[in-house]
Amino acid sequence: MNKLITILASCCIATSVWASEAKLETVKVGLDVPTVERGVGVMMDSCHSCHSMKYIKYRDLVTFGIDKQKVDAWRGDQPLDATLLAQMSDSDAMAAYGKAPPDLSLMAKARDGGASYVYSYLLGYYVKPDGMPGNHLYPETKMPDILGMSGATDAAQRTEIQSKARDIVSFLAWAADPEEQERHRLGYYVLAYLFVLTFLLYLVKNQIWARLK
Amino acid sequence: MPNRIIKWIDHRFPLTSFVKHELTGYPTPRNLSYLWNFGFLAGFVLMLQVATGIFLAMHYKADIALSFDSIQHIMRNVNYGWLLRYMHSTGASAFFLVIYIHMARTLYYGSFRAPRELLWWTGQGLLLLLMATAFMGYLLPWGQMSFWGATVITNLFQATPFYGDQVVIWLRGDYTVGDATLSRFFALHYLFPFLIIGAVVIHLVALHSVKSSNPSGIDLAAKDNIPFHPYFTAKDFYGLGIFLIVFSVFVFFMPNSLIEPANNIPANPMQTPKHIVPEWYFLPFYAILRSVPNMVGGVVAMGLSVMLFAFMPFLDRSRTPGGGRYRPVYRIQFYLFLLVILVLGWVGYVPPTDLTIIIGQVATLLYFGSFFFVPFISKAEERWLMKRGLPAEVTALIESETLEIAKRKLNPRRRKGEVA
Numbered sequence: 001m002n003k004l005i006t007i008l009a010s011c012c013i014a015t016s017v018w019a020s021e022a023k024l025e026t027v028k029v030g031l032d033v034p035t036v037e038r039g040v041g042v043m044m045d046s047c048h049s050c051h052s053m054k055y056i057k058y059r060d061l062v063t064f065g066i067d068k069q070k071v072d073a074w075r076g077d078q079p080l081d082a083t084l085l086a087q088m089s090d091s092d093a094m095a096a097y098g099k100a101p102p103d104l105s106l107m108a109k110a111r112d113g114g115a116s117y118v119y120s121y122l123l124g125y126y127v128k129p130d131g132m133p134g135n136h137l138y139p140e141t142k143m144p145d146i147l148g149m150s151g152a153t154d155a156a157q158r159t160e161i162q163s164k165a166r167d168i169v170s171f172l173a174w175a176a177d178p179e180e181q182e183r184h185r186l187g188y189y190v191l192a193y194l195f196v197l198t199f200l201l202y203l204v205k206n207q208i209w210a211r212l213k
Numbered sequence: 214m215p216n217r218i219i220k221w222i223d224h225r226f227p228l229t230s231f232v233k234h235e236l237t238g239y240p241t242p243r244n245l246s247y248l249w250n251f252g253f254l255a256g257f258v259l260m261l262q263v264a265t266g267i268f269l270a271m272h273y274k275a276d277i278a279l280s281f282d283s284i285q286h287i288m289r290n291v292n293y294g295w296l297l298r299y300m301h302s303t304g305a306s307a308f309f310l311v312i313y314i315h316m317a318r319t320l321y322y323g324s325f326r327a328p329r330e331l332l333w334w335t336g337q338g339l340l341l342l343l344m345a346t347a348f349m350g351y352l353l354p355w356g357q358m359s360f361w362g363a364t365v366i367t368n369l370f371q372a373t374p375f376y377g378d379q380v381v382i383w384l385r386g387d388y389t390v391g392d393a394t395l396s397r398f399f400a401l402h403y404l405f406p407f408l409i410i411g412a413v414v415i416h417l418v419a420l421h422s423v424k425s426s427n428p429s430g431i432d433l434a435a436k437d438n439i440p441f442h443p444y445f446t447a448k449d450f451y452g453l454g455i456f457l458i459v460f461s462v463f464v465f466f467m468p469n470s471l472i473e474p475a476n477n478i479p480a481n482p483m484q485t486p487k488h489i490v491p492e493w494y495f496l497p498f499y500a501i502l503r504s505v506p507n508m509v510g511g512v513v514a515m516g517l518s519v520m521l522f523a524f525m526p527f528l529d530r531s532r533t534p535g536g537g538r539y540r541p542v543y544r545i546q547f548y549l550f551l552l553v554i555l556v557l558g559w560v561g562y563v564p565p566t567d568l569t570i571i572i573g574q575v576a577t578l579l580y581f582g583s584f585f586f587v588p589f590i591s592k593a594e595e596r597w598l599m600k601r602g603l604p605a606e607v608t609a610l611i612e613s614e615t616l617e618i619a620k621r622k623l624n625p626r627r628r629k630g631e632v633a
Contacts, residue, residue: 055285102478105285109469110477176477177469179288179295186296187465194461198454205447212243212439 024137027119029108029170031181033065039171040066042164044074046146047104050093053084055105056175064178097142108169108176115173122165125150235421240438241445242427248322249425250452251315256413257453258308263406265301273353275399277392280355281479299468305347306471307460309494312343316522321547323529323536324426330526332419337523339412344495344519346405349398351492352390356476361489363390363398369502372512389482430534431610434617488564497554500561501580504573514577521584528584531591533598539607542594550583 030036040061043053058075062068075082086093090100111117117137124136125145133150135141145151147165152158174180222228272291274283287294316336319325325333352363367384371377386393427433439445463471471493475486491499501518505511529543537544553576560573602608 055282055289060289106477109472110474112474114474183295183299183465183468187461190461190465191458194454194458198451198458201447201451201454205451208443208447212444 023120024113024116025120025123026116027166027169029115029166029173031170031174035167035170036064036174037066037070039167039169039174040074041070042168043104043171047168048084049087050097050101050143051104052086053105053175054103056084057081058084060178064174099142101143104172104175106176108172110176115169118172119165119169122147122168123149123162127151236442236446237440239421239441240435241425241441242429242433243437243439243444244427244429244433245425245445246428247448247452248314248318249427250449251311251318252420253449254311254452254456255308255315257456258304258311259406259409259413262301262304262308263410265297265304266403266406268297269301270403273399275353275396277355277395277480280353280395284354296464299464303460303463303468303471305350306463306492306494307456308343309347311456312340313494316340317551319426320522320525320550321537321544322426322428323430323531323540323543325525326529327526328423329419329426332416332423333526334523335412335416335419337520339409339416340522341519342405342409342412346402346409347492347494349402349405352395352398353402354476355395355480356473357478357480357484357486358473358476358489360390360480360482361486362491363394365489367394369508369512369515372509428535428538429607429610430536430538431607431614434614436617437614490562493558493562496559496561497557497580498561500557500573501577503561503565504570504577514581518580521581524584525587528587529591530588531595531598533595533603534607534611539603540591540594540598542590542597546583546587546590549579553579553583 057080058071058078059080061071062080071080086101088096088101093100107118108115113120121135121137121141124138125133125147126136127150128134133145147161149158149161152161219229223230269287272283272287272294274280284298287298289295291297319333319336348363348366352359367381367390370380370384373380382388384394385391386397473490473492490496498515498518502511502515505514531540531543533540537547556572556576557580560569560576563569565573603611
């Protein structure tokens with residue numbers, strides 16, 4: 001028994017040590033059209049030149065409810081069914097950064113912590129003592145501080161950057177899992193149906209078993 | 214009219230007698246608890262996996278240049294493709310959960326003991342088939358964890374004496390996990406479920422020959438056996454409803470909780486993930502593998518940790534009925550064993566540190582110790598229980614059932630297995 005307590009205790013200690021490694025700022029994404037629309041806007045201005053989103057078509061944005069005129073402005077002369085490919089080719093990006101920027105379609109699902117990881121990463125820039133920009137969450141990053149977090153000095157500026165980051169992350173969360181709202185909506189119907197069905201099956205079972213003396 | 218059709222069939226095929234023998238007249242102990250629902254649930258999940266899998270295969274491309282994209286095609290463009298895929302990925306976890314509970318029930322109540330050894334061993338074969346199927350299926354999305362998981366596990370075959378390297382190449386069809394590996398894993402992932410169905414039929418034939426065990430661990434006389442249909446069909450369907458509620462919560466509200474985030478990054482042979490973890494259902498075995506410092510030793514230990522269950526009929530030497538129910542020491546052993554498995558699972562999940570390595574090694578020793586000491590403990594426990602006497606209710610039950618069985622033998626008109 002003593003051995004058991006020792007093991008359990010050491011498990012608890014080890015878990016807490018392990019958990020403190022990653023410090024993520026949690027963010028609650030908004031999957032409403034205005035937030036996602038603002039997110040696409042920031043993405044188009046700040047990320048799209050290097051990062052592709054190859055699983056998202058311009059048509060998907062329109063279907064979701066984003067203003068058609070804005071989408072038309074973003075896509076230029078590309079067809080509506082074109083995917084959001086980066087303006088920079090992978091080889092140019094390799095030459096510029098030494099590393100191809102990752103596709104962002106699934107980014108909100110591809111890191112431990114999900115959307116909160118991306119949010120914390122975007123806000124994690126700071127100026128190192130040698131004057132170079134660094135990132136708390138991902139020190140090896142090659143991406144410049146796009147939102148300007150490391151240079152932001154006053155609180156109002158930081159809040160603005162935070163809300164911008166939240167908009168991007170909300171869009172990325174939608175892009176990684178566009179069916180989420182539909183899935184939840186259907187899920188409630190399925191669960192309601194199953195609760196009724198299971199209750200009826202319970203009554204049937206009881207009625208049949210009542211025959212036994 | 215329906216009667217005439219059935220008559221016509223019965224002349225040519227034993228339909229009515231089959232239904233009578235296996236369902237409406239199949240004697241089942243009436244004292245079965247809800248823990249006896251899990252065999253039926255495993256059969257249901259198998260069917261669910263086959264059904265969703267066949268439809269997924271219609272849209273999936275087994276080609277390293279296309280497979281990752283084809284999963285996203287299923288998730289985004291195929292009508293209700295996301296539902297098929299999440300049901301299939303959640304179904305894999307559900308399958309293991311149900312099977313592990315099914316096995317835990319068998320271990321707790323000692324259902325593997327005579328005359329059910331063959332039933333237990335066919336189940337062991339099914340577990341191996343299930344593990345192989347799940348492992349090969351996990352490569353198909355061609356994500357980072359798929360690729361590196363398959364690389365790590367196929368590498369283990371280097372432990373094969375003399376031909377290690379050749380066996381690894383033979384399994385992969387290439388020097389590394391690549392297109393050849395993906396194609397063959399897809400072919401086999403489609404084949405294995407049908408082997409599983411065949412093995413399930415054998416498992417059921419064995420079951421219907423020895424009949425279900427029951428919580429008392431005593432062979433019940435006819436008065437305590439009731440027909441499978443309608444009693445247990447009703448009970449199994451009620452259990453199925455509860456299972457589906459839990460399953461749907463995962464499928465609709467948290468399907469990604471069962472998918473490693475790194476598997477949303479396409480496989481990249483040039484970049485090893487920081488921390489390679491298998492799916493939760495392999496974690497305890499993975500922890501055992503990592504706990505042995507020597508690779509060959511680790512592989513042997515991992516193989517043994519899965520296969521040792523097959524030896525339980527020989528290891529458990531107590532004849533006390535009811536397994537953990539009437540055996541206090543065995544009951545404690547059982548719960549400690551569960552705890553050890555949970556600790557091993559946790560050790561397999563976290564990145565290794567000095568502390569977790571030591572915990573893992575201690576837990577590995579305890580895991581094997583749980584099996585190793587069963588023969589001695591069970592024998593000593595039996596002797597102690599004999600001396601102390603079984604609980605009065607068990608003794609009374611044994612006596613009344615023996616009397617019933619003897620009475621039935623005297624009466625030739627009441628055939629064996631017939632329901633009173």
